Amino acid sequence: MTEAIELAAAAGNRDPDVGLAAVVALRELLAQLEALQVMAARNDGWTWERIAAALGVTRQSVHRKYAQRHRPGRRST
Amino acid sequence: MSARTHPPAGSVADRAMTGALQEAEQARHSYVGCEHLLLALARDKSDDVGRLLEGAGVELARARATVQQVVAQGRGDGPRWSQADLLSRVGVDLAAIQRRVQAEFGPRAVEELYASGIGRRLPRGPLCGLMVAPRLKEAFALAVDTARHDGRGVDSAHLLLGLLDTDSPGLQAVLAALGVDHRGLRAAVAARLRAAS
Numbered sequence: 001m002t003e004a005i006e007l008a009a010a011a012g013n014r015d016p017d018v019g020l021a022a023v024v025a026l027r028e029l030l031a032q033l034e035a036l037q038v039m040a041a042r043n044d045g046w047t048w049e050r051i052a053a054a055l056g057v058t059r060q061s062v063h064r065k066y067a068q069r070h071r072p073g074r075r076s077t
Numbered sequence: 078m079s080a081r082t083h084p085p086a087g088s089v090a091d092r093a094m095t096g097a098l099q100e101a102e103q104a105r106h107s108y109v110g111c112e113h114l115l116l117a118l119a120r121d122k123s124d125d126v127g128r129l130l131e132g133a134g135v136e137l138a139r140a141r142a143t144v145q146q147v148v149a150q151g152r153g154d155g156p157r158w159s160q161a162d163l164l165s166r167v168g169v170d171l172a173a174i175q176r177r178v179q180a181e182f183g184p185r186a187v188e189e190l191y192a193s194g195i196g197r198r199l200p201r202g203p204l205c206g207l208m209v210a211p212r213l214k215e216a217f218a219l220a221v222d223t224a225r226h227d228g229r230g231v232d233s234a235h236l237l238l239g240l241l242d243t244d245s246p247g248l249q250a251v252l253a254a255l256g257v258d259h260r261g262l263r264a265a266v267a268a269r270l271r272a273a274s
Contacts, residue, residue: 021156022163028202029164029174032190036182039195068194 038066090217090231093117101207104145105161110154110210111245112144115252118233118240126233129265134257147250154210154247160203171203178204216243227274234273238266 034055041051052062084090096117101109119135121127131137144153151157161171178186187204190196201208220239224231240248241263252259 018158018163018166021158022166025160025163025203026167026169028200029160029169029171029204031199032187032202032204033174033178035190035196035199036178036186039186039190039193040182042195065198066195068197 035066038062084217084231088230089233090220090236093233093236094217096120097213098207100141100144104141104148105159106148106153106155106207107159107161108153108155108208108210110213110247111216111240111243112147112153112247112251114213114216114236114240115248116140116144118237121233124233125269126237126266129262129269130237133262133265134255135252136255140251140255143251143254144247147247147254152246152250154212154245155208164203175204210245210247212243212245212247216240216245219243223270227270229274234266234270238263238270241266 038051038055041054048063048067049059052059055062084094093114094117097109097113100113100116100120104113106113115130115135116137118124118126119130119140120137122131147153148155148157164171183189191199191205216236216239218239219242220231220235223238224235227235241259249259252262
């Protein structure tokens with residue numbers, strides 16, 4: 001994601017006002033696309049561990065970001 | 078406005094909201110604000126309020142152009158640039174991505190995402206539809222209050238009064254640019270409402 005943002009910033013507009021707003025839009029779009037993929041993976045029965053590995057992050061970070069918190073009695077992996 | 082807060086289907090408020098959304102979409106804005114509702118009210122010439130607005134100086138073609146100017150200058154009720162325009166600046170085709178998302182995950186995937194646990198804390202972004210400006214929600218709430226006070230359903234005069242009583246930078250900029258007398262217009266709508274109740 002960082003790479004994509006750097007690329008976008010480099011390719012973007014010379015007016016920082018527009019360029020920065022474009023980067024924000026791109027960051028928000030990436031976050032939405034990632035969440036859609038995570039939702040699809042969970043619907044397909046993927047564990048948080050497998051999703052984390054595919055995203056190249058730790059299981060804790062993906063869990064913190066996406067897992068529902070208050071679900072007593074239910075395994076989240 | 079979410080499905081939950083959207084006015085009842087077929088009502089005057091629903092038609093006005095739909096009209097405001099159309100105006101915002103046609104203008105390629107990323108939000109719908111008080112300035113777009115003004116256009117929706119002004120374009121209905123079969124309505125008393127539409128004619129009142131025209132008489133007060135809100136001529137539709139000129140008003141549309143003025144809304145474009147005000148938004149482009151960053152003086153509207155919402156963001157200056159649309160998400161699609163911003164993304165195109167960095168070579169990203171938002172419409173193409175939206176088509177891919179719908180094809181892969183289904184036509185309601187984004188709504189489903191935000192309704193799910195996974196999307197619960199996800200900020201809004203370019204895949205969400207038009208944002209409803211808080212000022213527009215305020216104007217609708219005022220209109221609903223006045224209509225309730227009058228003991229009838231929301232009509233276009235209630236909506237216009239709600240708009241004029243909302244502290245909307247977009248609406249004020251548009252009315253000022255069109256040379257509309259805000260106080261005079263408000264007095265005329267209020268008089269009409271009194272006569273009708």
